[in-house]
Protein backbone atom coordinates (compact mmCIF):
# COMPACT_ATOMS: atom_id res chain seq x y z
CA UNK A 1 0.00 0.00 0.00
CA UNK A 2 1.39 3.37 -1.02
CA UNK A 3 0.23 6.77 0.09
CA UNK A 4 -0.89 8.58 -3.09
CA UNK A 5 -1.18 12.36 -3.10
CA UNK A 6 -4.04 13.71 -5.16
CA UNK A 7 -3.49 16.91 -7.08
CA UNK A 8 -6.63 18.55 -8.42
CA UNK A 9 -6.47 20.96 -11.34
CA UNK A 10 -10.21 21.44 -11.94
CA UNK A 11 -9.78 25.16 -11.32
CA UNK A 12 -6.94 25.52 -13.85
CA UNK A 13 -6.83 22.74 -16.48
CA UNK A 14 -10.54 22.04 -15.89
CA UNK A 15 -11.54 25.58 -16.83
CA UNK A 16 -9.69 25.18 -20.14
CA UNK A 17 -12.49 22.86 -21.22
CA UNK A 18 -15.09 23.98 -23.72
CA UNK A 19 -18.25 25.20 -21.88
CA UNK A 20 -16.63 25.25 -18.43
CA UNK A 21 -16.25 28.55 -16.60
CA UNK A 22 -16.31 29.38 -12.92
CA UNK A 23 -16.88 32.66 -11.14
CA UNK A 24 -14.62 33.54 -8.24
CA UNK A 25 -17.36 32.44 -5.86
CA UNK A 26 -17.67 29.10 -7.69
CA UNK A 27 -13.92 28.55 -7.49
CA UNK A 28 -13.93 29.05 -3.75
CA UNK A 29 -16.82 26.64 -3.34
CA UNK A 30 -15.02 24.02 -5.42
CA UNK A 31 -11.86 24.49 -3.32
CA UNK A 32 -13.85 23.96 -0.13
CA UNK A 33 -15.38 20.78 -1.55
CA UNK A 34 -12.00 19.43 -2.63
CA UNK A 35 -10.59 20.03 0.82
CA UNK A 36 -13.57 18.31 2.43
CA UNK A 37 -13.02 15.18 0.39
CA UNK A 38 -9.34 14.90 1.20
CA UNK A 39 -7.60 16.26 -1.90
CA UNK A 40 -3.99 17.10 -1.01
CA UNK A 41 -3.26 19.82 -3.61
CA UNK A 42 -5.60 22.34 -5.19
CA UNK A 43 -4.23 24.11 -8.23
CA UNK A 44 -6.07 27.41 -8.12
CA UNK A 45 -5.12 28.92 -11.46
CA UNK A 46 -2.47 30.78 -13.38
CA UNK A 47 -1.76 34.14 -11.75
CA UNK A 48 -1.06 36.65 -14.45
CA UNK A 49 -3.21 34.84 -17.00
CA UNK A 50 -6.37 36.52 -15.78
CA UNK A 51 -7.41 38.78 -12.88
CA UNK A 52 -9.93 36.25 -11.54
CA UNK A 53 -7.14 33.80 -10.77
CA UNK A 54 -5.23 36.49 -8.86
CA UNK A 55 -8.33 37.32 -6.81
CA UNK A 56 -8.77 33.64 -6.06
CA UNK A 57 -5.36 33.37 -4.40
CA UNK A 58 -6.19 36.28 -2.12
CA UNK A 59 -9.67 34.99 -1.24
CA UNK A 60 -8.66 31.35 -0.73
CA UNK A 61 -6.42 32.29 2.21
CA UNK A 62 -9.55 33.18 4.18
CA UNK A 63 -11.16 29.79 3.58
CA UNK A 64 -9.16 28.01 6.28
CA UNK A 65 -8.75 24.78 4.37
CA UNK A 66 -8.19 21.80 6.64
CA UNK A 67 -5.54 19.87 4.80
CA UNK A 68 -5.33 20.88 1.14
CA UNK A 69 -2.33 22.91 -0.01
CA UNK A 70 -3.05 25.54 -2.64
CA UNK A 71 -0.78 25.62 -5.68
CA UNK A 72 -0.25 28.45 -8.15
CA UNK A 73 0.54 27.39 -11.72
CA UNK A 74 2.80 29.04 -14.27
CA UNK A 75 5.57 28.38 -16.72
CA UNK A 76 9.37 28.48 -16.55
CA UNK A 77 11.08 31.83 -17.14
CA UNK A 78 11.40 33.22 -20.64
CA UNK A 79 14.65 32.43 -22.40
CA UNK A 80 16.04 35.95 -22.63
CA UNK A 81 15.59 37.20 -19.03
CA UNK A 82 16.90 36.12 -15.63
CA UNK A 83 14.53 34.37 -13.25
CA UNK A 84 14.47 37.41 -10.98
CA UNK A 85 13.37 39.64 -13.86
CA UNK A 86 10.74 37.28 -15.22
CA UNK A 87 7.24 38.70 -14.88
CA UNK A 88 5.62 35.27 -14.82
CA UNK A 89 7.70 33.97 -11.94
CA UNK A 90 7.20 37.20 -10.03
CA UNK A 91 3.45 36.85 -10.35
CA UNK A 92 3.63 33.27 -9.15
CA UNK A 93 5.39 34.43 -5.97
CA UNK A 94 2.86 37.19 -5.48
CA UNK A 95 0.15 34.52 -5.14
CA UNK A 96 1.85 33.58 -1.83
CA UNK A 97 0.94 29.92 -2.03
CA UNK A 98 2.85 27.18 -0.19
CA UNK A 99 3.18 25.31 -3.49
CA UNK A 100 4.17 26.52 -6.94
CA UNK A 101 3.89 24.31 -10.01
CA UNK A 102 5.77 25.29 -13.14
CA UNK A 103 5.52 23.70 -16.52
CA UNK A 104 8.61 23.38 -18.70
CA UNK A 105 9.40 22.05 -22.15
CA UNK A 106 10.94 18.59 -22.33
CA UNK A 107 10.31 17.65 -25.98
CA UNK A 108 13.07 18.70 -28.37
CA UNK A 109 10.50 19.51 -31.07
CA UNK A 110 9.00 22.20 -28.83
CA UNK A 111 12.41 23.56 -27.88
CA UNK A 112 13.40 23.85 -31.53
CA UNK A 113 10.14 24.95 -33.19
CA UNK A 114 8.22 26.71 -30.41
CA UNK A 115 10.81 28.27 -28.07
CA UNK A 116 13.42 28.43 -30.87
CA UNK A 117 16.35 28.20 -28.48
CA UNK A 118 19.17 25.70 -28.12
CA UNK A 119 18.65 22.51 -26.16
CA UNK A 120 21.19 23.68 -23.58
CA UNK A 121 19.45 27.03 -23.19
CA UNK A 122 16.21 25.17 -22.34
CA UNK A 123 18.01 23.10 -19.69
CA UNK A 124 19.26 26.39 -18.17
CA UNK A 125 15.72 27.81 -18.23
CA UNK A 126 14.43 24.78 -16.29
CA UNK A 127 17.26 24.66 -13.73
CA UNK A 128 17.24 28.38 -13.16
CA UNK A 129 13.46 28.70 -12.74
CA UNK A 130 13.19 25.77 -10.33
CA UNK A 131 16.17 26.91 -8.23
CA UNK A 132 14.85 30.48 -8.02
CA UNK A 133 11.40 29.35 -6.84
CA UNK A 134 12.75 26.71 -4.48
CA UNK A 135 14.59 29.42 -2.50
CA UNK A 136 11.33 31.29 -2.03
CA UNK A 137 8.53 28.71 -1.89
CA UNK A 138 8.03 25.72 0.38
CA UNK A 139 7.26 23.19 -2.33
CA UNK A 140 8.05 23.35 -6.05
CA UNK A 141 6.46 20.93 -8.50
CA UNK A 142 7.84 20.61 -12.01
CA UNK A 143 5.39 19.61 -14.77
CA UNK A 144 7.36 18.03 -17.61
CA UNK A 145 5.23 19.02 -20.57
CA UNK A 146 4.94 16.45 -23.39
CA UNK A 147 7.24 14.13 -21.44
CA UNK A 148 6.04 10.94 -23.13
CA UNK A 149 6.09 12.34 -26.68
CA UNK A 150 9.52 13.81 -26.00
CA UNK A 151 10.74 10.53 -24.56
CA UNK A 152 9.77 8.67 -27.73
CA UNK A 153 11.45 11.31 -29.92
CA UNK A 154 14.71 11.84 -27.99
CA UNK A 155 14.79 10.01 -24.67
CA UNK A 156 18.23 11.27 -23.66
CA UNK A 157 17.26 14.89 -23.94
CA UNK A 158 13.91 14.45 -22.18
CA UNK A 159 15.62 12.74 -19.25
CA UNK A 160 18.24 15.51 -19.17
CA UNK A 161 15.37 18.03 -18.74
CA UNK A 162 14.02 16.02 -15.78
CA UNK A 163 17.48 15.80 -14.25
CA UNK A 164 17.90 19.58 -14.55
CA UNK A 165 14.68 20.09 -12.57
CA UNK A 166 15.57 17.43 -9.97
CA UNK A 167 19.09 18.79 -9.42
CA UNK A 168 17.70 22.32 -9.00
CA UNK A 169 15.57 21.05 -6.09
CA UNK A 170 12.13 20.27 -7.52
CA UNK A 171 10.10 18.33 -4.94
CA UNK A 172 8.00 16.41 -7.45
CA UNK A 173 8.61 15.74 -11.15
CA UNK A 174 5.29 15.33 -12.89
CA UNK A 175 5.38 13.46 -16.18
CA UNK A 176 2.73 14.87 -18.47
CA UNK A 177 0.95 13.16 -21.34
CA UNK A 178 -0.09 16.58 -22.58
CA UNK A 179 -1.53 15.44 -25.93
CA UNK A 180 -3.20 12.42 -24.32
CA UNK A 181 -1.91 10.10 -27.03
CA UNK A 182 0.06 7.55 -25.01
CA UNK A 183 -0.78 3.92 -24.28
CA UNK A 184 -0.48 2.44 -20.76
CA UNK A 185 2.70 0.52 -21.61
CA UNK A 186 4.36 3.70 -22.86
CA UNK A 187 3.48 5.40 -19.57
CA UNK A 188 5.09 2.54 -17.61
CA UNK A 189 8.21 2.66 -19.82
CA UNK A 190 8.53 6.41 -19.33
CA UNK A 191 8.30 6.19 -15.55
CA UNK A 192 10.76 3.35 -15.36
CA UNK A 193 13.30 5.26 -17.44
CA UNK A 194 12.80 8.42 -15.38
CA UNK A 195 13.55 6.61 -12.14
CA UNK A 196 17.26 7.07 -12.84
CA UNK A 197 17.30 10.89 -12.69
CA UNK A 198 17.34 11.04 -8.91
CA UNK A 199 14.00 12.75 -8.22
CA UNK A 200 12.46 13.01 -4.74
CA UNK A 201 9.06 11.91 -6.09
CA UNK A 202 7.17 11.43 -9.35
CA UNK A 203 3.71 12.51 -10.39
CA UNK A 204 1.53 11.85 -13.42
CA UNK A 205 -0.68 14.22 -15.46
CA UNK A 206 -2.73 12.56 -18.19
CA UNK A 207 -5.15 13.81 -20.80
CA UNK A 208 -7.97 11.72 -22.15
CA UNK A 209 -7.60 11.91 -25.92
CA UNK A 210 -7.47 8.10 -26.23
CA UNK A 211 -10.02 7.54 -23.40
CA UNK A 212 -7.07 6.26 -21.36
CA UNK A 213 -6.33 9.07 -18.91
CA UNK A 214 -7.55 7.08 -15.91
CA UNK A 215 -5.89 3.82 -17.04
CA UNK A 216 -2.65 5.66 -17.76
CA UNK A 217 -2.69 7.31 -14.33
CA UNK A 218 -3.07 3.90 -12.70
CA UNK A 219 -0.24 2.51 -14.86
CA UNK A 220 1.98 5.35 -13.66
CA UNK A 221 1.18 4.60 -10.02
CA UNK A 222 2.06 0.94 -10.60
CA UNK A 223 5.37 2.15 -12.04
CA UNK A 224 6.15 4.32 -9.04
CA UNK A 225 4.32 7.67 -9.28
CA UNK A 226 3.05 8.89 -5.91
CA UNK A 227 1.22 12.02 -7.07
CA UNK A 228 -1.74 11.86 -9.44
CA UNK A 229 -3.06 14.98 -11.12
CA UNK A 230 -6.57 15.16 -12.51
CA UNK A 231 -9.88 17.00 -12.39
CA UNK A 232 -13.34 16.36 -10.96
CA UNK A 233 -15.53 14.74 -13.65
CA UNK A 234 -12.54 14.76 -16.01
CA UNK A 235 -13.13 18.37 -17.09
CA UNK A 236 -10.24 19.66 -19.18
CA UNK A 237 -8.98 20.72 -22.55
CA UNK A 238 -10.18 18.78 -25.60
CA UNK A 239 -11.30 15.36 -24.29
CA UNK A 240 -10.43 16.29 -20.73
CA UNK A 241 -8.04 15.27 -17.96
CA UNK A 242 -7.80 12.13 -15.87
CA UNK A 243 -11.09 11.94 -13.98
CA UNK A 244 -10.38 11.96 -10.24
CA UNK A 245 -13.89 10.62 -9.56
CA UNK A 246 -12.68 7.36 -11.15
CA UNK A 247 -8.97 7.57 -10.28
CA UNK A 248 -9.60 7.83 -6.53
CA UNK A 249 -11.94 4.82 -6.08
CA UNK A 250 -9.82 2.75 -8.47
CA UNK A 251 -6.65 3.44 -6.52
CA UNK A 252 -8.27 3.03 -3.17
CA UNK A 253 -10.93 0.33 -3.55
CA UNK A 254 -9.37 -1.76 -6.31
CA UNK A 255 -5.62 -1.39 -5.91
CA UNK A 256 -5.46 -0.90 -2.16
CA UNK A 257 -3.59 2.42 -2.16
CA UNK A 258 -4.35 5.09 0.36
CA UNK A 259 -5.63 8.36 -1.11
CA UNK A 260 -8.36 9.68 1.20
CA UNK A 261 -10.17 8.38 4.27
CA UNK A 262 -13.22 6.13 3.92
CA UNK A 263 -15.35 9.04 5.18
CA UNK A 264 -13.89 11.42 2.59
CA UNK A 265 -14.47 8.88 -0.19
CA UNK A 266 -18.17 8.92 0.67
CA UNK A 267 -18.32 12.58 -0.39
CA UNK A 268 -17.15 11.88 -3.94
CA UNK A 269 -20.56 11.62 -5.62
CA UNK A 270 -21.67 14.87 -3.99
CA UNK A 271 -18.51 16.69 -5.08
CA UNK A 272 -19.01 15.45 -8.63
CA UNK A 273 -22.58 16.80 -8.68
CA UNK A 274 -21.68 20.15 -7.17
CA UNK A 275 -18.92 20.71 -9.72
CA UNK A 276 -21.35 19.90 -12.56
CA UNK A 277 -23.88 22.23 -11.03
CA UNK A 278 -21.44 25.13 -10.66
CA UNK A 279 -20.20 24.61 -14.22
CA UNK A 280 -23.86 24.54 -15.32
CA UNK A 281 -23.37 21.24 -17.11
CA UNK A 282 -25.85 18.40 -16.91
CA UNK A 283 -24.28 15.53 -14.93
CA UNK A 284 -23.23 12.57 -17.04
CA UNK A 285 -25.54 9.75 -15.91
CA UNK A 286 -23.34 6.90 -16.98
CA UNK A 287 -20.22 8.20 -15.23
CA UNK A 288 -18.40 5.38 -13.43
CA UNK A 289 -18.81 5.25 -9.65
CA UNK A 290 -20.59 8.60 -9.18
CA UNK A 291 -23.14 8.76 -12.04
CA UNK A 292 -26.87 8.36 -11.42
CA UNK A 293 -26.93 5.18 -13.50
CA UNK A 294 -23.78 3.66 -11.99
CA UNK A 295 -25.85 1.46 -9.67
CA UNK A 296 -29.21 1.56 -11.44
CA UNK A 297 -30.86 -1.75 -12.24
CA UNK A 298 -33.48 -2.20 -14.90
CA UNK A 299 -33.61 -5.81 -16.09
CA UNK A 300 -36.08 -7.88 -14.03
CA UNK A 301 -33.53 -10.65 -13.38
CA UNK A 302 -30.93 -8.18 -12.17
CA UNK A 303 -33.40 -6.50 -9.87
CA UNK A 304 -34.46 -9.83 -8.38
CA UNK A 305 -30.82 -10.74 -7.79
CA UNK A 306 -29.62 -7.45 -6.22
CA UNK A 307 -32.50 -7.63 -3.79
CA UNK A 308 -31.21 -10.96 -2.55
CA UNK A 309 -27.59 -9.88 -2.56
CA UNK A 310 -26.43 -6.61 -4.10
CA UNK A 311 -23.00 -8.08 -4.85
CA UNK A 312 -24.57 -10.05 -7.70
CA UNK A 313 -24.60 -7.01 -9.98
CA UNK A 314 -22.67 -4.32 -8.10
CA UNK A 315 -18.87 -4.31 -8.14
CA UNK A 316 -18.67 -2.14 -5.01
CA UNK A 317 -21.10 -0.90 -2.37
CA UNK A 318 -22.50 2.32 -3.90
CA UNK A 319 -22.42 4.04 -0.50
CA UNK A 320 -18.60 3.73 -0.43
CA UNK A 321 -18.41 6.58 -2.95
CA UNK A 322 -21.57 8.32 -1.75
CA UNK A 323 -23.77 6.91 -4.50
CA UNK A 324 -26.91 4.77 -4.10
CA UNK A 325 -28.62 1.81 -5.63
CA UNK A 326 -31.57 2.57 -7.87
CA UNK A 327 -34.20 0.32 -9.34
CA UNK A 328 -35.72 1.69 -12.50
CA UNK A 329 -39.34 1.30 -13.34
CA UNK A 330 -39.52 0.24 -16.93
CA UNK A 331 -41.19 -2.14 -19.31
CA UNK A 332 -38.33 -4.55 -18.69
CA UNK A 333 -38.97 -4.75 -15.01
CA UNK A 334 -40.76 -7.58 -13.35
CA UNK A 335 -42.52 -8.31 -10.10
CA UNK A 336 -39.40 -7.81 -7.99
CA UNK A 337 -38.97 -4.19 -9.16
CA UNK A 338 -42.52 -3.43 -8.13
CA UNK A 339 -41.96 -5.00 -4.71
CA UNK A 340 -38.69 -3.07 -4.32
CA UNK A 341 -40.36 0.22 -5.23
CA UNK A 342 -43.32 -0.50 -2.98
CA UNK A 343 -40.94 -0.96 -0.08
CA UNK A 344 -39.39 2.44 -0.80
CA UNK A 345 -42.87 3.97 -0.64
CA UNK A 346 -43.61 2.25 2.65
CA UNK A 347 -45.83 -0.51 1.23
CA UNK A 348 -45.20 -4.06 2.26
CA UNK A 349 -45.88 -6.31 -0.73
CA UNK A 350 -44.93 -9.84 -1.54
CA UNK A 351 -44.08 -10.93 -5.12
CA UNK A 352 -47.01 -13.37 -4.93
CA UNK A 353 -49.44 -10.56 -3.97
CA UNK A 354 -52.08 -10.13 -6.75
CA UNK A 355 -51.68 -6.35 -6.35
CA UNK A 356 -48.16 -6.66 -7.80
CA UNK A 357 -49.60 -7.98 -11.04
CA UNK A 358 -52.19 -5.20 -11.11
CA UNK A 359 -49.44 -2.58 -10.80
CA UNK A 360 -47.27 -4.29 -13.38
CA UNK A 361 -50.11 -4.56 -15.91
CA UNK A 362 -50.97 -0.93 -15.38
CA UNK A 363 -47.34 0.18 -15.81
CA UNK A 364 -46.95 -1.86 -18.99
CA UNK A 365 -50.14 -0.45 -20.45
CA UNK A 366 -49.12 3.12 -19.62
CA UNK A 367 -45.58 2.65 -20.87
CA UNK A 368 -46.95 1.43 -24.18
CA UNK A 369 -48.87 4.68 -24.35
CA UNK A 370 -45.62 6.62 -23.87
CA UNK A 371 -45.46 7.13 -20.12
CA UNK A 372 -42.06 6.87 -18.54
CA UNK A 373 -41.49 6.93 -14.82
CA UNK A 374 -37.76 7.52 -14.69
CA UNK A 375 -37.74 11.13 -13.49
CA UNK A 376 -41.42 10.94 -12.56
CA UNK A 377 -41.33 8.86 -9.44
CA UNK A 378 -44.13 10.81 -7.80
CA UNK A 379 -46.56 9.83 -10.56
CA UNK A 380 -45.48 6.23 -10.11
CA UNK A 381 -46.01 6.34 -6.38
CA UNK A 382 -49.55 7.68 -6.87
CA UNK A 383 -50.23 5.03 -9.51
CA UNK A 384 -49.07 2.30 -7.17
CA UNK A 385 -51.30 3.46 -4.35
CA UNK A 386 -54.25 3.75 -6.72
CA UNK A 387 -53.69 0.24 -8.04
CA UNK A 388 -53.94 -0.90 -4.43
CA UNK A 389 -57.34 0.83 -4.26
CA UNK A 390 -56.19 3.48 -1.85
CA UNK A 391 -57.78 6.85 -2.05
CA UNK A 392 -55.15 9.33 -3.19
CA UNK A 393 -57.21 11.79 -5.22
CA UNK A 394 -58.36 14.91 -3.40
CA UNK A 395 -60.41 16.65 -6.07
CA UNK A 396 -62.23 15.97 -9.33
CA UNK A 397 -61.99 17.95 -12.54
CA UNK A 398 -65.32 19.00 -13.97
CA UNK A 399 -63.97 21.11 -16.85
CA UNK A 400 -61.16 23.33 -17.99
CA UNK A 401 -60.76 25.71 -20.89
CA UNK A 402 -57.56 27.36 -22.07
CA UNK A 403 -57.33 30.11 -24.63
CA UNK A 404 -54.46 32.03 -26.20
CA UNK A 405 -54.81 35.44 -27.66
CA UNK A 406 -52.44 37.53 -29.76
CA UNK A 407 -53.74 40.76 -31.16
CA UNK A 408 -50.84 42.06 -33.21
CA UNK A 409 -47.37 40.96 -34.23
CA UNK A 410 -45.47 43.05 -31.73
CA UNK A 411 -47.57 42.08 -28.72
CA UNK A 412 -46.81 39.03 -26.56
CA UNK A 413 -49.63 36.48 -26.52
CA UNK A 414 -51.81 36.21 -23.44
CA UNK A 415 -53.09 32.93 -22.05
CA UNK A 416 -56.22 32.52 -19.97
CA UNK A 417 -57.51 29.42 -18.23
CA UNK A 418 -60.85 28.56 -16.64
CA UNK A 419 -61.07 25.63 -14.27
CA UNK A 420 -64.03 23.98 -12.60
CA UNK A 421 -63.36 21.37 -9.91
CA UNK A 422 -65.21 19.54 -7.20
CA UNK A 423 -63.42 19.74 -3.86
CA UNK A 424 -63.20 17.07 -1.14
CA UNK A 425 -66.44 18.23 0.51
CA UNK A 426 -68.40 18.26 -2.75
CA UNK A 427 -68.23 22.03 -3.13
CA UNK A 428 -67.63 23.27 -6.69
CA UNK A 429 -65.02 25.92 -7.38
CA UNK A 430 -64.99 27.80 -10.66
CA UNK A 431 -61.97 30.03 -11.27
CA UNK A 432 -60.23 31.93 -14.02
CA UNK A 433 -56.61 33.09 -14.25
CA UNK A 434 -54.21 34.58 -16.77
CA UNK A 435 -50.62 33.50 -17.35
CA UNK A 436 -47.61 33.97 -19.58
CA UNK A 437 -48.36 30.66 -21.28
CA UNK A 438 -51.12 28.05 -21.25
CA UNK A 439 -49.52 25.89 -18.55
CA UNK A 440 -48.86 28.88 -16.34
CA UNK A 441 -52.49 30.06 -16.71
CA UNK A 442 -53.80 26.57 -16.01
CA UNK A 443 -51.55 26.21 -12.96
CA UNK A 444 -52.72 29.53 -11.53
CA UNK A 445 -56.40 28.81 -12.12
CA UNK A 446 -56.12 25.37 -10.56
CA UNK A 447 -54.31 26.62 -7.49
CA UNK A 448 -56.84 29.40 -7.08
CA UNK A 449 -59.57 26.77 -7.09
CA UNK A 450 -57.77 24.48 -4.67
CA UNK A 451 -56.16 26.78 -2.09
CA UNK A 452 -59.46 27.36 -0.23
CA UNK A 453 -59.42 23.60 0.49
CA UNK A 454 -55.65 23.13 0.75
CA UNK A 455 -53.77 26.27 1.83
CA UNK A 456 -50.45 24.37 1.87
CA UNK A 457 -50.39 24.50 -1.95
CA UNK A 458 -49.13 28.06 -1.70
CA UNK A 459 -45.79 26.69 -0.53
CA UNK A 460 -45.38 24.57 -3.66
CA UNK A 461 -43.51 25.69 -6.77
CA UNK A 462 -43.14 24.44 -10.34
CA UNK A 463 -39.40 24.15 -10.89
CA UNK A 464 -39.01 22.64 -14.33
CA UNK A 465 -41.20 21.82 -17.31
CA UNK A 466 -39.98 19.62 -20.15
CA UNK A 467 -41.88 18.65 -23.27
CA UNK A 468 -40.70 15.79 -25.42
CA UNK A 469 -42.20 14.74 -28.72
CA UNK A 470 -42.41 10.95 -28.92
CA UNK A 471 -41.69 9.07 -32.11
CA UNK A 472 -44.52 7.31 -33.92
CA UNK A 473 -46.97 10.00 -34.91
CA UNK A 474 -46.54 12.30 -37.88
CA UNK A 475 -45.48 15.91 -37.25
CA UNK A 476 -48.12 17.79 -35.29
CA UNK A 477 -50.09 14.57 -34.69
CA UNK A 478 -47.28 13.13 -32.60
CA UNK A 479 -47.75 12.26 -28.95
CA UNK A 480 -45.97 14.43 -26.40
CA UNK A 481 -44.69 13.58 -22.96
CA UNK A 482 -44.55 16.32 -20.36
CA UNK A 483 -42.32 16.06 -17.31
CA UNK A 484 -42.84 18.52 -14.48
CA UNK A 485 -40.58 18.97 -11.53
CA UNK A 486 -42.12 20.58 -8.47
CA UNK A 487 -40.82 21.32 -5.03
CA UNK A 488 -41.47 22.72 -1.61
CA UNK A 489 -39.15 23.34 1.29
CA UNK A 490 -38.94 19.65 2.17
CA UNK A 491 -38.05 18.26 -1.27
CA UNK A 492 -38.59 17.91 -5.02
CA UNK A 493 -40.71 15.49 -7.02
CA UNK A 494 -41.31 14.67 -10.67
CA UNK A 495 -44.56 13.87 -12.46
CA UNK A 496 -45.49 12.92 -16.01
CA UNK A 497 -48.33 13.28 -18.49
CA UNK A 498 -48.76 11.87 -22.02
CA UNK A 499 -51.20 12.85 -24.73
CA UNK A 500 -51.30 13.94 -28.38
CA UNK A 501 -52.47 17.26 -26.89
CA UNK A 502 -49.76 19.19 -25.09
CA UNK A 503 -52.24 20.97 -22.82
CA UNK A 504 -53.80 17.69 -21.75
CA UNK A 505 -50.35 16.12 -21.12
CA UNK A 506 -49.38 19.17 -19.06
CA UNK A 507 -52.66 19.00 -17.15
CA UNK A 508 -52.06 15.35 -16.20
CA UNK A 509 -48.54 16.10 -14.95
CA UNK A 510 -49.78 19.19 -13.12
CA UNK A 511 -52.62 17.35 -11.37
CA UNK A 512 -50.25 14.55 -10.32
CA UNK A 513 -47.84 17.11 -8.99
CA UNK A 514 -50.53 18.73 -6.80
CA UNK A 515 -51.99 15.40 -5.70
CA UNK A 516 -48.54 14.23 -4.75
CA UNK A 517 -47.94 17.34 -2.64
CA UNK A 518 -51.20 16.71 -0.74
CA UNK A 519 -50.49 13.01 -0.34
CA UNK A 520 -46.90 13.66 0.79
CA UNK A 521 -47.99 16.24 3.37
CA UNK A 522 -50.50 13.78 4.84
CA UNK A 523 -47.86 11.07 4.95
CA UNK A 524 -45.41 13.40 6.72
CA UNK A 525 -48.08 14.54 9.18
CA UNK A 526 -48.99 10.96 10.03
CA UNK A 527 -45.33 10.18 10.63
CA UNK A 528 -44.99 13.18 12.95
CA UNK A 529 -48.11 12.43 14.98
CA UNK A 530 -49.46 8.96 14.20
CA UNK A 531 -52.52 9.00 16.47
CA UNK A 532 -53.82 12.43 15.54
CA UNK A 533 -53.12 12.03 11.83
CA UNK A 534 -55.49 9.09 11.56
CA UNK A 535 -58.26 11.25 12.95
CA UNK A 536 -57.58 14.22 10.69
CA UNK A 537 -57.44 11.99 7.61
CA UNK A 538 -60.83 10.60 8.48
CA UNK A 539 -62.23 14.05 8.95
CA UNK A 540 -61.12 14.98 5.45
CA UNK A 541 -62.58 11.97 3.67
Ligand SMILES: [Zn+2]
Pocket residue numbers: 013178205207241
Ligand atom coordinates in the same frame (compact mmCIF):
# COMPACT_ATOMS: atom_id res chain seq x y z
ZN1 LIG B 1 -2.99 19.41 -18.73
